[in-house]
Amino acid sequence: MTEPLPLGSTIGILGGGQLGRMLSVAAARLGYRCHIYEPGAAPPAGQVAERVTTAPYENEAALRAFAEGCDVVTFEFENVPTAALDLIEAQVPIRPGREALRISQDRLTEKTFLQELGLTVAPFADIPDRAALDAALDNIGAPSILKTRRFGYDGKGQARLQSAEDAHPALADMNGAPAILEGFVDFSHEVSVIAARGTTGEVACFDPGENVHREGILRTTTVPARLSPAQRTDAVLIAAKILNALDYVGVLGVELFVTAQGLVVNEIAPRVHNSGHWTQNGCTVDQFEQHIRAITGWPLGDGARHADVTMENLIGDDMDRVPELAKEKDCAIHLYGKAETKPGRKMGHVNRITS
Amino acid sequence: MTEPLPLGSTIGILGGGQLGRMLSVAAARLGYRCHIYEPGAAPPAGQVAERVTTAPYENEAALRAFAEGCDVVTFEFENVPTAALDLIEAQVPIRPGREALRISQDRLTEKTFLQELGLTVAPFADIPDRAALDAALDNIGAPSILKTRRFGYDGKGQARLQSAEDAHPALADMNGAPAILEGFVDFSHEVSVIAARGTTGEVACFDPGENVHREGILRTTTVPARLSPAQRTDAVLIAAKILNALDYVGVLGVELFVTAQGLVVNEIAPRVHNSGHWTQNGCTVDQFEQHIRAITGWPLGDGARHADVTMENLIGDDMDRVPELAKEKDCAIHLYGKAETKPGRKMGHVNRITS
Known part of the structure; x- marks a missing residue:
């Protein structure tokens, strides 16, 4: 185009x-x-x-x-x-194209793709059956995490193996769904990069955000993230490498673990990402407009951040706090119009402008 | 409520x-x-x-x-x-209530209301017929402006009288529509205050913006406006006085002329206002959300401005500039999705963040 x-x-x-x-x-x-x-x-x-x-x-x-x-x-x-x-x-x-979807739909395919790109990922192994799980545990050890290869989100389809004894019951719980075993990564914190690539191949990244999860669900993203200048550059280079390898058009979320040995890629999401919601109140062109710009062939926004922001998800009963949040200065409220509040359900988020 | x-x-x-x-x-x-x-x-x-x-x-x-x-x-x-x-x-x-609508629907009622509030307005006179126009011209003089009392916007329904000779043809052009004659105000520039009042009577104002019109249509609004601290306070007090007098709920736009003798109220609009579009990229709670907050009984946003902004309307063929505007840094584009571009038609606007 x-x-x-x-x-x-x-x-x-x-x-x-x-x-x-x-x-x-x-x-x-x-x-x-x-x-x-x-x-x-x-x-x-x-x-x-x-x-x-x-x-x-x-x-x-x-x-x-x-x-x-x-x-x-x-x-x-x-x-x-x-x-x-x-x-x-x-x-x-x-847009983005099918290749990005094919890869990100399957944890095994995704991990293999990232590793072949020369990026660091957690140790992992394909688990087609019990025997494979036993062998993988010998290599990767415990604690580790057994995950279904497909359809996992917000911590669903995952089981933490504290020791080898947890392995067989956890596999049985997956009811025969294809799985992988992932080793634990000793990380200090998690960051994510929301990156975009346009139809002409141009790439633009938003500043990395620092994520806090609880019970497998993202709770807050804070920008700027705690990163050294070198780590910040690395994070952006990793995202750009992935975008180019996929000949990607649109916005992509890349989750990274920050470790003493460098950045480890946790997972990628071929779409706008919860950890990019802060851009709505921190950037002139937010991740949603950036995605639309990319897939319609507009020039990309440059990703520049004009404010420090902490995004907080409103999950389930957090909605009871809306009346108080509405009184807060510099607090932008974004509700999703969902009729029913359920535990663990993302109902909205707030972006607090911190400077 | x-x-x-x-x-x-x-x-x-x-x-x-x-x-x-x-x-x-x-x-x-x-x-x-x-x-x-x-x-x-x-x-x-x-x-x-x-x-x-x-x-x-x-x-x-x-x-x-x-x-x-x-x-x-x-x-x-x-x-x-x-x-x-x-x-x-x-x-x-x-919401806002009928009284605000009744007053702002008719220039004569509006001017009378503002004058009775003790605010300064341009000299004006009711023009039910030719004789009244002749008498009013004797008082107010020329140049002055003949305006229909109702249904005027974007400079429509107005005729400038350079001299008394223009008067009768201009009145004839109005086809019997009720009119008023307004004297010219010698102003240095025009500003507007976008103000809001909630269901509990709380009032919040955005920073005044400075407006530039061309051919009767708003072209740009710039914040901050050129105003002394005293003028700034006056502008906000005028807006608050109007809101209270109307027991108003919602957002109201107040256009003011800046003159050597002080602020002169030009007109009020009982709604969100084109000169408040800058708030979308300058404030955490913009004028649109502020209006929704007011009419639904939420606490109001405080109106604080976190960026300097110049809003520019995209009128008619200005749409041809969108590809270039899309490349500009710190330029937020807001298009209205109108199928047909016509001369004088507001098609969108941009908010340029200037600091």
Whole structure:
């Protein structure tokens, strides 16, 4: 693509959660219309999009009609079924491309890809069966983490093995799902880089943020992260290397462990990322607009940060704190319009401008 | 109202232009749903709202159905027909209230109201007929401006009288519409204050912006405005006085002329205002969110400015500059999703962060 997608074109978004919602608002700001495709009823993104299709990913007629009305299609999560993507791609370009999705959908493929790029990852092993698990434990040792290869998010599909005795019951709990074993990384903290690559190959990164998780769910991201200048450069170089290797178009999240031996890549997400929400109140062009700019062929924003920000997720009952948060100075509130509050459910976030 | 409107409630917005569009996005960010009512087809606000009703303001059934589904109703422009408002108000509260609308819909009523508040306005006279115009010209003199009392915006419905000879043809051009004559004010520049008042009576003002018009249309707003500390305080006091006198709930725009003799009130707009668009990139809580906070009973944002900003409207063919603007650093682009570019039509704006 040499010319940007004409204004007024329609961007299709697979998935109607909060990421799709914030992408839709950013797309509107640049003069595009959005069409959300989401199996669940009353998706949060539907409240701020011109069109919504509510249908399962197996409904070929709905997928075809959706694709027909879109000029480009993107997604808010990486586990869209392959058959649905095949069908859409026959009609309209998908950005980022299928290769990034294929790799990030499977932890084994992803770890192998990163290792082959020359990046440092945690020790890992494919676990097709019990025998493989026993052998891997001999190599990697405990504590370590058994993870399903696919469909894991927010700490789901993971079991921590404190010792070898935990191994077989944990594998049995996975009900035969393909798994990998990952060694523990001795890290001081986790950071992430939200990086973007445009249709012409240009790359722009936001400042790395420092992440705090609890119970497998991201709680806060703080910028600037605690990083030496060399680590900061390394983080950006790692992200750029991944983007180029994938011939990527769009925004990508890269989670990194900070260790005494350097940065270890934890995982990548081929989409806008929760740890990039701070950019909404810290940058002129935020991660959502950056993604829309990338996939529609606009020049990228430069990623410059004009404020220090701490993003805090509002999870489940954190919503009870909204009345107090509303009184706080320099606290930007972003709610997702979800009808039902559930434990562990991301309901919104706040960005506190700290300087 | 002592408790804020529950999250998930529906805000009705009369008018589906760019102001309704940006209000809808702000409402979503606070967890509300929006229903747009707009006579014109394919309104810009409809692209980012959950529901749209396309019907004239004379369609009572459509108005009733709209009101029934809303928990509070607001508007993006002040010329909604009175009968439509009566019908809606019988079912659901309208914020800001009817008194502010009644006053700002009519230049004569508005000028009289401001004068009775003790504020300085341009000399003015009611012009029911030719004889009144002749008498008024004797008092006020020329140059002066003949304006229709109602439905004027962006310089429409106005005629400049350079001398008494222009008077009768100008009046004839108004086809019998009620008019007023306004004297010229010798001002150095124009500023505006975007002010808000909440349901509990609290008031918050954004920093005054300095406005530049061309051909009757706002071109740029720059903050900070050139004002002495005393003028700045005066500007805010004037706005607060107007808000209190109207028992106002919501955001109000107040345009002021800066003169050697002090501030002269030009006009008020009982809604979010083009000269407040800079707040989107200069404040944590912008004018759109501030309005939604006010009408739903949330605490107001404090109006603090974290950046200097120049807002520039993109009018008509200015849209051709978007590709270049997209490359500019610290330049936030806000497009309105209007299908057709016309001369004089507001198509979008940019906010340049200048420090």
